[in-house]
Amino acid sequence: MSDSPVSAPTRTYSYLGPRGTFTERALAQVPEAQGQTWRPVQNLGEALDDVITGRSDAAMIAIENSIDGGVSVAQDALATVPGLRVIGEYLVPVSFDLVARRGTTLEDIRVINAHPVAYAQSRELLDARLPGHGHIPAASNVAAAADLLDTPHADAAVAPPGITDHYDLEVLLTDIGSNKNAVTRFLLVSTTQAIPPRTGADKTSLIAELPGNESGALLTMLEQFSTRGVNMSMIESRPVGDEMGRYRFIIDAEGHILDERMAEALLGLRRSLARLTFLGSYPAADRSAITVDSRFSDSVFLEAREWLRQILGADSRG
Numbered sequence: 001m002s003d004s005p006v007s008a009p010t011r012t013y014s015y016l017g018p019r020g021t022f023t024e025r026a027l028a029q030v031p032e033a034q035g036q037t038w039r040p041v042q043n044l045g046e047a048l049d050d051v052i053t054g055r056s057d058a059a060m061i062a063i064e065n066s067i068d069g070g071v072s073v074a075q076d077a078l079a080t081v082p083g084l085r086v087i088g089e090y091l092v093p094v095s096f097d098l099v100a101r102r103g104t105t106l107e108d109i110r111v112i113n114a115h116p117v118a119y120a121q122s123r124e125l126l127d128a129r130l131p132g133h134g135h136i137p138a139a140s141n142v143a144a145a146a147d148l149l150d151t152p153h154a155d156a157a158v159a160p161p162g163i164t165d166h167y168d169l170e171v172l173l174t175d176i177g178s179n180k181n182a183v184t185r186f187l188l189v190s191t192t193q194a195i196p197p198r199t200g201a202d203k204t205s206l207i208a209e210l211p212g213n214e215s216g217a218l219l220t221m222l223e224q225f226s227t228r229g230v231n232m233s234m235i236e237s238r239p240v241g242d243e244m245g246r247y248r249f250i251i252d253a254e255g256h257i258l259d260e261r262m263a264e265a266l267l268g269l270r271r272s273l274a275r276l277t278f279l280g281s282y283p284a285a286d287r288s289a290i291t292v293d294s295r296f297s298d299s300v301f302l303e304a305r306e307w308l309r310q311i312l313g314a315d316s317r318g
Contacts, residue, residue, distance in 0.1 A: 012037040014050040014059040020142045020159075020166045026090040026186035027060045044074055048081055051191055058087065058190040065094070066183045068117055070236045075250045078189075078279060079207045079238065086205050086280035087196060088188035095182070096122050098173035099145055099163055100156040106172055111136060113144040114158035122158050124178040145169060185285070196282050198256035203233065203284045206251045207277035208269060213245050224268035225253060228261045229296030248275075254290050256281040260301035261292070 013033045016023040017040020024040075027033055039056055041047045050056035063074050078084060096118050100109065111134040112119070112126065118141050119126075126133060136154050138144035145159035145167050156172065164171060187205075210217040225232055234252040255262040257278070269276050294300070 010037050012039055012056040014039045014041050014047040014056040016047065016140065017041060018142050018146065020163050021140060022092050022094060022160060022184055023060050023062060023186065025092045029090045030088065030188060044077060048077055048084065048189065051189060052081065052083060058188050060186050060188055062184055063187045064185040067121060067179055070250065072238060075236065075238055079248055079277065083191050084189050084279065085192055086187045086282055087190050087192065088282050089203060089285040090186045091285045092184050092186060094177065094184050095161055095175050096158050096177050097161050097171045098156055098176055099159050099169040099171050101148055102168065102170050104155060106130065109133060109155040111154045112156050112158060113138050113147055113154035115141050115144060118158045121178055121182060122176045125176045129173065195257060195280065198258045199283045201284050201287045201289050202256040202281055204253045204255055204257055204262055204281045205279035207279065208249045208251055208273050209240065209275040211274040220272050221269065224265045224272065228265045229293050230255055230261055230265045260298040261296045264301060
């Protein structure tokens, strides 16, 4: 019999392809994904379906952009696809280049292929350098570049830096985005029920639905956080879709479910909301330690619980 060790099974990670996308850059930040199978997909729905059906162990999805806000299709998917858990958060700086087929000059450009978000973030410079140009929307930033070679209806494309490593194109303009601090936030999503250990620099993501369109319902929800010293780093509303005026809230809060203040807030939310979905507690991408007011430290909550236990114990002894 052979004494050679059994190799660990290969894990598969889905991401929005093709190669060269910002999503691939986010996946490159995941240590445990290195040397594993990366599966490029066409859209977010396919990525999440891979996870639910078991074709992939996890999927990297874009959830928020520092300029355009939340990615609504991703937020809605997390709210409606059961069994998903967020296990990691990653940030990718966003910049764009103008690329074209080899031999093309700026004077040749009449039509530009670009994803609508990338085009909006680059339009200020494009209008200045190429007044009167036309725009063809693309499905993705990489697809905009690829289409120059496959279906050359455009003369140039707005694409991520490094795109020429994957396609035979040349760069005409670099860093054409109007906001040099643009960042996209990505989430690594799985079906695992295991919660990453707390680090002191964590986030907890939730989907909350109010019990009804009644006065004070939103305030009641927000008070569950404020009275326990939990800071919300993001809150966005999305329509539930069953009738006008019904909304769900996508919430990111600073802290881990194992933090006493967060656990208490979640219990309060569970009692007061029509529906509460726990998406996960995970290390924040910036790894910045959370500063907690001493009034809301774990020891304060534990001491209060012990105080009540002693009172109840004394009462039971008569």
